[in-house]
Amino acid sequence: MAGCKLVLEGRVSIKSFVLGLSVLLIPLVRTCYGRADWVFDYLTETPGKIAICVHIALINGLLLILYRGPVYKVAVRACFLGVTFGCGLMISFSETNWTHFGWYMCSLSFFHYSEYLVTAIINPRTLSLDSFLLNHSVEYTLAAVSSWLEFTLEKLAFPELKQLTWLSVVGLLMVLCGEGLRKAAMLTAGSNFNHIVQNEKAQSHVLVTSGVYSYFRHPSYVGWFYWSIGTQVMLCNPVCILGYTIASWRFFRERIEEEELSLIHFFAEDYVEYKKKVPTGLPFISGIRVN
Numbered sequence: 286m287a288g289c290k291l292v293l294e295g296r297v298s299i300k301s302f303v304l305g306l307s308v309l310l311i312p313l314v315r316t317c318y319g320r321a322d323w324v325f326d327y328l329t330e331t332p333g334k335i336a337i338c339v340h341i342a343l344i345n346g347l348l349l350i351l352y353r354g355p356v357y358k359v360a361v362r363a364c365f366l367g368v369t370f371g372c373g374l375m376i377s378f379s380e381t382n383w384t385h386f387g388w389y390m391c392s393l394s395f396f397h398y399s400e401y402l403v404t405a406i407i408n409p410r411t412l413s414l415d416s417f418l419l420n421h422s423v424e425y426t427l428a429a430v431s432s433w434l435e436f437t438l439e440k441l442a443f444p445e446l447k448q449l450t451w452l453s454v455v456g457l458l459m460v461l462c463g464e465g466l467r468k469a470a471m472l473t474a475g476s477n478f479n480h481i482v483q484n485e486k487a488q489s490h491v492l493v494t495s496g497v498y499s500y501f502r503h504p505s506y507v508g509w510f511y512w513s514i515g516t517q518v519m520l521c522n523p524v525c526i527l528g529y530t531i532a533s534w535r536f537f538r539e540r541i542e543e544e545e546l547s548l549i550h551f552f553a554e555d556y557v558e559y560k561k562k563v564p565t566g567l568p569f570i571s572g573i574r575v576n
């Protein structure tokens with residue numbers, strides 16, 4: 286992989302994400318011309334919101350001029366994630382009691398954007414709009430919407446529950462470690478990594494047992510599991526902490542069984558030996574039984 290150039294879509298995504306991040310210029314420009322302590326509160330004020338809407342419309346116009354067809358579709362998604370990350374940062378540093386929601390916006394947008402970028406680096410042949418994982422499944426979207434609803438409702442009913450900074454910091458650490466582990470797994474597995482579990486062995490597919498794969502058999506799932514629960518710990522959402530834990534656990538248990546069936550078929554004794562030595566990494570999930 287050394288010396289390989291990033292594919293066009295990958296490069297477009299970086300430029301568009303950074304373009305989206307340029308929403309941060311609005312409060313920064315304000316710093317130069319206004320009172321410094323207003324900087325990050327700008328998002329919460331009406332003129333700030335209008336300025337951000339105009340800015341988003343302008344950068345979208347720019348994307349329409351710069352890109353066409355499928356590349357535009359990549360650009361608009363990456364830009365949207367950049368805007369979300371930028372707004373998340375603004376909220377995180379503002380004098381509001383939505384700070385932890387700002388952290389959450391950064392975590393979510395960074396996760397989806399980096400899934401695309403890392404796929405572009407390690408496995409460009411499989412790169413598509415689905416690599417953003419924005420439309421992962423109906424259940425995934427429902428889970429996200431439920432967590433926003435729970436956060437908002439509880440913020441109205443029990444505002445003090447949403448100000449448990451120590452708990453949000455625990456969530457943030459879970460998100461950072463989970464994200465780091467998942468991306469380390471993707472980079473270690475390289476072209477053997479795939480967002481869609483493969484049932485047919487590609488000629489180039491080799492068994493990966495090094496790096497993070499020497500600690501866990503399914504490091505990217507371990508990372509995603511703790512990342513997803515971490516987002517809810519960060520939001521201090523008790524119902525979703527429980528719901529996400531159960532749903533993710535069941536999802537990964539099923540997926541690991543399906544995946545290991547293929548892996549044993551692909552690598553036979555080599556995988557069985559590896560399976561004996563290395564745990565899945567997920568609590569109470571041991572993978573497929575081998576007789």
Ligand code: SAH
Nearest residue numbers: 470477479482483491492493503504505506
């Ligand atoms: N379950 C792994 C990889 C997820 S990507 C993890 O959590 O990190 C899914 C693809 O990875 C599947 O197509 C599967 O065939 C492949 N895969 C899983 N473990 C692998 C390994 N140790 N070596 C090579 N390929 C692997």
